[in-house]
Amino acid sequence: MSNKIKILFVEDLQTDAEMARRALKKEKIDFTDQVIDNETDYKKALEKFNPDIVISDYSMPSFDGMSALKILMSAGKNIPFIMLTGSMNEETAVECMKAGADDYVIKEHMHRLPLAVREALRHNQIRIEKEEIADALRKSEERFRVAINKSPIIVWSQDKDLRYTWIYNPNPGFDAEEVIGKTDEEMLPAEEAARLTEIKKRSLPAGKGVGKRSEQLSREAFLLPVSYRTPDG
Numbered sequence: 001m002s003n004k005i006k007i008l009f010v011e012d013l014q015t016d017a018e019m020a021r022r023a024l025k026k027e028k029i030d031f032t033d034q035v036i037d038n039e040t041d042y043k044k045a046l047e048k049f050n051p052d053i054v055i056s057d058y059s060m061p062s063f064d065g066m067s068a069l070k071i072l073m074s075a076g077k078n079i080p081f082i083m084l085t086g087s088m089n090e091e092t093a094v095e096c097m098k099a100g101a102d103d104y105v106i107k108e109h110m111h112r113l114p115l116a117v118r119e120a121l122r123h124n125q126i127r128i129e130k131e132e133i134a135d136a137l138r139k140s141e142e143r144f145r146v147a148i149n150k151s152p153i154i155v156w157s158q159d160k161d162l163r164y165t166w167i168y169n170p171n172p173g174f175d176a177e178e179v180i181g182k183t184d185e186e187m188l189p190a191e192e193a194a195r196l197t198e199i200k201k202r203s204l205p206a207g208k209g210v211g212k213r214s215e216q217l218s219r220e221a222f223l224l225p226v227s228y229r230t231p232d233g
Contacts, residue, residue, distance in 0.1 A: 004030045005121065008045050010056035010068045011084070012037040019110055020055060020084065027114035038063050043071065051079060053120060055113075058085035058092075058104075066099060073100045078128055080120035084113070162200055 007024075011017045017035045024031060034049050036042050037060060045051065054072060058065040065083050072081055083096045083104040096104050102120035105113050156167040162183050167176040184193040 004032055005052040005117075006049060007031050007033040007117075008042075008049055008051035008054045009033055009035040010037070010042060010054060010060075010063065010065065011035055012057065012060040012062075016057065016084075016107065019107070020113055023110045023113045024117065029114055029117060039067065039071070042068055046072065046075060046077065046079075053080045053082065053117060053124075055082045055084050055117075058083050058088065058096075066096070069096070069099050069101055078124060078131075080117075080124045082113070082116050082120055158200075162197060 009017045009020065011020075014035065017033075021033065034045055034051070036045050039062075042063070054068065056065040056068045065085070069081050069083070072079060080102045081100065083101050084107060085104065086107050088096075088104060088106060093104055102123065103116040105116050157165050159165050163181055164179045164183075165181075167179060179187070184196045187193070188196070
C-alpha cells in the first residue's frame with residue numbers, strides 16, 4: 001500500500017495480533033493499528049480511531065467476531081471487515097459472509113491475510129465510488145425533474161423498435177398510457193407515420209434527435225423523434 005492504513009484488531013491475544021502484524025509487514029503493507037478486546041472499546045475505536053479496516057477474532061471470552069460485525073453493519077460505516085479464526089467450517093464461513101464480512105482468514109494460513117486486506121480495501125473503494133456515482137446520478141435526476149416541472153418541456157424515450165417506453169410532462173389532456181408500447185404507425189396516418197419513422201431511423205446512428213418549439217406541440221408534434229426537447233429546440 002502506498003498510504004498508511006489504520007487497522008483495528010479485535011483480539012484478546014496479543015500474540016495473535018502480533019502474528020497478524022508480522023504477516024502484513026512481510027508483504028510491505030504500511031499500517032498503524034489499535035488492539036481492543038471488548039465491546040465498549042470497540043465502539044469507541046470505530047469513532048475515534050476511525051479504522052480503514054477491521055480484523056476480528058471470531059471467538060473471544062467476553063466478545064466475539066459476529067457481534068463486532070453486526071455492530072459495524074448497524075453503524076452504516078464503509079469499513080471492510082475480515083474475520084480471523086483458529087478454525088472455521090463451511091457453514092460458519094457462509095454465515096460470516098452473509099452477515100457482511102468481506103473475507104475470513106484461518107490463523108494457520110496467516111500468509112493469506114495481506115492479500116485479503118488488499119482485496120477488501122480495493123472492493124470497498126469500488127463500493128464507495130459506485131455509491132458516489134449513484135448519489136450524483138440521483139441529484140442530477142432530481143435537478144432534471146425540477147427543471148422539467150417548471151418548463152413546457154416534454155420528455156420521452158423509445159426503444160430500438162421505436163415503441164414509446166416512457167413519457168414525462170405531456171400536454172394537458174394527453175393520456176400517456178395510450179402511447180406507451182405503441183409506434184407511430186399504430187397511431188398516425190400511414191403517410192405521416194412513415195415520414196416520422198424515416199426521420200427517426202436516420203437520426204438513430206448519429207444519436208441525435210429532431211426538436212420542435214414546445215409551444216407548437218400537438219399530438220402529432222409530440223410524436224416527433226426526440227427524447228429531449230427545449231423551447232429553443
